[in-house]
Amino acid sequence: MGDTRLIQGRYRLLDLIGRGGMGEVWRARDESLGRRVAVKCLKPMGPQHDAQFTRVLRERFRREARVAAALQHRGVTVVHDFGEYEGVLYLVMELLEGRNLSQLLEDNRAHPLPVPDIVDITEQVAHALAYTHDQGIVHRDLKPANIMRLGDGTVKICDFGIARLGADIGFTSRLTGTGIAMGTPHYMSPEQIGGQQVDHRSDLYSLGCVLYEIATGAPPFDLDDAWAVLVGHRDTPPEPPRNHRSELPEFFERIVLDLLAKDPEERPGDARELARRITEGRGVPAIPAQPRPPAHRPEQPPSNEPRLPSWTRGMTTGHKAGGTSAALRTTPPDAAAGLTGEWIPRGDTRREQPVPEPERPTPSPELLAVLAGRHNAGLSLGRLGRWEEAGEVHRAVAAEREHALGPDHPDTLSSRYEVGFTLSRTGRAADALREYTRVAEGRERSLGTDHPDTLAARQEVAYVLGQLGRHFEAHQVYLAVLASRERNPRLGPDHPDTLRCRHNLAFNLSRLGRLEDSFRMARDVATARARVLGPEHPDTLVTRYEVAYALGQLGRWNEALQTYREVAEARKTALGADHPDTLAARYEVGISLGRLGRSAEALTLYRDLVEDRARVHGLDHPETLRARHGLGVNLGRMGRWEEALDEARDVCAVRERVLGPEHPDTLVSRREVAVGLGWLGRWADALVEYRRVAAARERVLGVDHPDALASRNDEAHCLEQLGRGAEAVELYRRVAALRQQRGTR
Structure with missing residues (x-):
């Protein structure tokens, strides 16, 4: 197939991106919808297959493709379409940009993946399997090559339904005497090897083999001989993964060993239980592995008394994800019957219509x-x-x-x-x-x-x-x-939705510390919104509010004050005096006045704002309490520390009751209590409050969070005031070390 080839007059094949046992995968363009897709072309059966076999195969393909197309989960590859064209069965799937686990191991030179990545992959695959098993579907061929990790970290399982189709083809081929080989044995469950009935627990065993490999760099039974691999799955307890890699968490090792239980009844009950165990185990620190006695290895059965199914005779190990042995990367030609090797579709150019997907019953208009x-x-x-x-x-x-x-x-x-x-x-x-x-x-x-x-x-x-x-x-x-949005002719740079996106981008830039960029973008968006929507439109005023915020962060408080005042007046006219957005702008006017040293004006503003907030929202509303906090801060700036301390204590008590004792606003108020105590010379009492704030911030935010470090600095300053200089110096040093450590990460 070439880059000008169209399938069904719709899917244009662009370039080959993969070739495997069941066919080829092409990057393609869906000409009808204008999107990139992946097209998997399954190899046609050769002349050794009779017409009845081919008819059964096609029917199975359609059935299993419908199964795959019905799956809708972020952890499962989406199948868009399927059909047959010029004798070639094909599937149209979402185009995934990423690497499968086999490739990731090869990229990592056969070394195991990082522990956080392994745990994340396990959790995502468990959720995807829980969904598919709930639909009554078993994958049957879970292996590293069938699990893809995308660039954003999303993990997807590939080839649902198609893996089952491959198993069905293998079964039918054995019946017709073609001797087709059954994939790689490195990830096969004991019940698969024994030719027994399999269910969802077989997938869990295969997942255990995959996890073992990405965690240690090799499958649980890493042997060159296929017979030895199969016997290992059937009879030999796997060596604990932490014997190979001590930093693996103990909970993860326990999960892997449970997945690899020989008896399906001893494995986790389902993938949902597996996901729960992973979630509960996250964050548990790894403990160095203790030396373990060698695992007992039962004797293998004599070769003249095989307990493995006859179809395993002559089987090669196939291609596992990791390892460097050439013997494990080579498949003899006779193991490739039917589904491997180069192929070129032939025949006339007549087109068939794609097989339609089963239609969902039309719901009633009443519903x-x-x-x-x-x-x-x-x-x-x-x-x-x-x-x-x-x-x-x-x-x-x-x-x-x-x-x-x-x-x-x-x-x-x-x-x-x-x-x-x-x-x-x-x-x-x-x-x-x-x-x-x-x-x-x-x-x-x-x-x-x-x-x-x-x-x-x-x-x-x-x-x-x-x-x-x-x-x-x-x-x-x-x-x-x-x-x-900007390149879409229906939208363009001045469309309200485009301007909203630019506004959000400006807001986010300020949170990244890019204050000048944030200011310029917000100013430009405000100008555009005023032109497109009007100067007093709520969206225009939201952006002007953001302009004022950026000005304040840049220390340009006179300009910020003027802008906040203009926004507050415009909102009062457009939305009303008691609208929450109007009251929010008035609060920021008070912040700006305080920053400019105009605390008497700020105090008057906050008294009025507290009254209005209490009337509109209630005395205990968080915004009422925020206005009261501002009032207390400005009382302190005016030297009225007894009043400031009383206000801070009252606000702290209400915030603790309404928001909780470790809410950030509660802790801000508690710190204000400590500040008031210090200014009144009550340093011992202040030290108690500073320590409470620091301990709470460390519990909630972590010991090296900037707010926690600032609280420890407050504590050190308080120790200095109490004449405990040695303790203060030691605490200052600890804070400096944590800041340096945080800065190097």
């Missing part, structure tokens, strides 16, 4: 109307700020829409998008990230990479990455989305 109504009800709950209830509604609607319409239907994805939105609004950013990623992937499959709905989902992915503090990753996503 769709009910689901649309419930979706709108969820939106209404969100507008009322009842995010938990809205999330429950959207989750239920998403599940029903997926059942009725399919996982990639726009309505299903719309509901999932709203699920992500509610998760983001309720502080569950990690869950929101998973949901938005799922929506983005689904929309990319069904609508295309540059569709506005796909870009909207990807933009939300960037937003929640920022919420999680992963600002560099967020920056990369924002840049990609912005480039797509």
